[in-house]
Amino acid sequence: MTAPGPTILGIDVLWVATLLSAVAAMSVMAAIYAATTVRNPMAKRVKALNDRREQLKAGITASTSKRRAKLVQKNDTTDWIRNLLQSMKVLQDDQVKAAQIKLLQAGIRSKDYAVAVIFGRMVLPIIFGGLVAYIVYGTSMFATWSPLKAYGLVAGTLVLSYKGPDIYLKNKITKRSDAIRKGLPDALDLLVICAEAGLTVDAAFHRVAKELGRAYPELGEEFSLTAIELGFLTDRRQAFENLAMRVRLDAVKGVVTTMIQTEKYGTPLASALRVLSAEFRNERMMRAEEKAARLPAIMTVPLILFILPTLFVVILGPAACSIKDALIK
16 A cells, blocks of 8 residues: 555645646646637628529529518517417507617517517516426425525526516627627728718718628628618618617717717718727727726635635645654654
């Protein structure tokens, strides 16, 4: 039998060191895997476009009647849900409109999903709440829990189930708004260049959407829709207001207000956009400085829980073992 290794407080130092080494090795392998398997978000879109180009070259195109039928086809599931909600007198126009606005801000263009969101608010609490209530009160799984804790579990499940669709949409809206915020200063700089080059507003939006579509696909999509609406809407102000409605950002609302004022009063567009771009860049720099200032406070807990114990084991472990051996002798 091998002699036991050095111990600290009854714990084998060699075993702890081996375990920490294994965790560190796994972390390094996970970091290398994550760094080498980064997917290009445009690869799937480019592949779809190439496939479509090959189909067009081969003459495989859908007929006009099939395209028209595809455009006017209805979703039977959505119609059934809408009829069910209307029969129960729970479908209100203001709720549907609010859900549609949230879906647009989340990047979901189909208005039929607004009915699904309202239906989810009604059905999810019944399904998950009823299941948890049966598990808590109908089985002995939580028999040791106090009545207050059991009631809190059921009530929390009901609330989370009801708020589930809204929480999902809110997360998508936040991520999409952050992605648009990152590319907005660059988009304004390109708009300034296009305005000084003599392009019209709709042509400038279309050009910016084309140039920034790869780097910021969300912003490019919104600018493309705005350019299309500027081309066919009779009231150009409505196109800008639709942009402000689809993007929940104060910065975009400021840009829309500036565009409306330049359209109404004929003020220089390039100078106003240049001022806005400088303000947004300063705001982005201040936000980065704020995150950097919060970093020491955020790193305190990981430092105390994970880094300092390891340092203590590595630095003080051999000394403690030597002192223990000297005292035993």
